Structure formats: C-alpha cells, structure tokens
Amino acid sequence: MEADLVREQPNPDAPSSVQTPGMSTVNRSVLSRAASACLFAALIAAGGQDRTARAQTAQPASSPSVADVRQMAADARKAIDSYKAAGGAADAANHPAIESSATIWQIHERAPRSEAGTIAAVEAIRLLNRAELWDNAHARVASLDADDPAWQRVPSLLYEEGIARKRVDDTIATLSRTIASTTVAANKAAALVVIGRVHRRQGDLPAATRSLEDARAAAPGTPQAEEADGLIYEIKYLTVGLPAPAIAGKPRNARRSITLDSFRGKPVLLVFWAST
C-alpha cells in the first residue's frame, strides 16, 4: 500500500508553487536576464576591489533588488545543474555553488534585515543545499542570527534537507535551538510549523497538532499562523482514512447533479485543476 500519508506542501518560497487560476507562468524577459548577468559580474568584480574603489564603482550593485537576487539565484541554479550534469564532483573546491552562494550571501551581509538581504540569505543557503554542500549550508545557517527575518524561510530549507537525507532529528534540533533563542514571534512560529510538518510526516499527528497550535499562538495573524491553521485543518479533516469532505453539484458537462455519496462502492479520483 503506497498511499501517501501526507503529500509535502509545495515550497512556499517557490514562486510557481501556487498557481492563480487563469494565469500561466511567464518567463522573465531576456532583457532582465541580461541585466542580471551584468549585475552578477559587477558584484563579483566588486568583491575583489578595495573599499574605496568599490564605493566609487559599485554603487548600484551594492543595493540589488529582490528581483535581482532571485535572478542571480536562478542563474546560479542553472550553473549548478549544468555542473552536475557534466559530472562535476560534489565535493570539489571549485564547485560553482561555492562562489555563487558566497556572492549572494554578500548581499545579505551588506543589508541583513532588508527584503533583498533576507531573500539573499535564503537563496544562498538553498544553492548550497541544491549542490548538496551540506556543511557549507550548515555554516551559513549557524551564522544567521536567530532574530534575522530569514529564519521565517530557513526552516523549510532545513525540512527539505532533513527529508532528503533522512535526518529529521537534526532538523528538529536546529529548529529547537532557534525557537529557544529568538525574540521574533514569526521566526518562532515558522520553526514550530516545520516541526509540526516533521511530526505529521512521521505520523505523530498529536505532536504535529501541538506544535502547530503553538505556532498559531506564537504569532497570531501572521502567514505562519495561517499556514499552521491550514495544516491543523488538513490533519483534522484530510488525513488518510478519514471520510472525504462531501461533494455535491451539477457538473458543467452533465444534465444531472451528482454527489460523492452516490459513488460509494467504487474508488474515486478527484482532480482539482485550472486552465492554463
């Protein structure tokens, strides 16, 4: 029996994970891609200059936008994937992820609490994870202040790592340390939500619910609380083995109304979809 007890939620950071009905994903223009490549080169160049020279030449590059950071990360992901596809060694000192993640991390260091700086921290860690450079990724995570807003997104990266490497105990340990030391309610809630996800995945639904309720109580009204709410709902109403929520209505392409109950005796496949 291969029924997925819990299907993992799409990564909330991935822009394409939630589709708006009637909307298809549009690729960024070639133009912005080219602009980003220039910025990328400028940042790398700036890294090798002395402070005075950098102040003179790299003024625009010192405050990249959120879109710039995302584009840099997208380009870096491609480079990592090409490197992997070409058979590049995962532990090589010249792994492209080391340089690209360091460049992006600099944006975080220059403006740690800004939106672009926050996304830069997350993207830098994500690149290291993609390259499976776990120790490098852990070093970045460890250097991140517990009150840094990046901690609202880092827990889901730790979750992905924990699942991929079957080390969810490490994930919980790292998150517990952040929960103990942060003074930011949303950071605490984000970590609690991910601990809830780990418990849910392991089938410990009471522990999952407790953690999610703690998350909701820690930061009411935040996206983290909303996420916790959704997961609590799923555990309560959408867990494998529970009666499926009722469905009734007249199909667009049939004359007579239907109910889910009338299909008893046969398995039912429900397909939620949107036009693209």
Add this chain to the structure above:
Amino acid sequence: MEEVPLLKTLSAKYAKDAVILGISVDVSLDRVDRTIKAKGMTWPQLADGKGFDGAIPTAYHIQGTPELFVLDRAGRIFGRNGSAARIETLIKDALARPPRP
C-alpha cells in the same frame, strides 16, 4: 492541464471500476466550459467560478493545482498527490481493497 492525456487514459482504462471527478478552480465559468470542450474532458466537471475560495476547494484545502485525491470504495481519503504521474498506483491500490462488507 498537461495531465489531460493521462487522465483520459485512466478514465478509459478504469471506466467500469472507478470514477473520475474534476473540480476546476477557474474563476471564469466560460473558461471552464471552453477548456472542457477543447481538451475533450468527458468525465464530470464541477465548478462554481469562485476559484480557490469555492466550497469544494476550501473543504479540500487546495492551495495549488493540479492536486489529486484518491478515495477508497467507502469514500474515505486513500491518498493524494500533486501530479497525475504517480496516481495510477494509488487507484490500483484502492481497487485492490475489497469492497465494503
């Protein structure tokens, strides 16, 4: 809806033994109707034009599409998946379960 060809195959293959039910989260009912026709989706399609806030997507906590659920013969949740690719295994497993006494 790149999943439609696979769903058509499943619909034909399991026509006798299982039920496929589509629920669109489109906010335009015209668009739903056009897509159903254009893609040749012959299985029943529900839609209320309220998108993710519709009664059924809300009850199933739908956050993105596609999203698929398999229910067993007794109407209980048997599994779910974010893609149609691996869904046939779930349908087969649900079919292998004996009918409710």
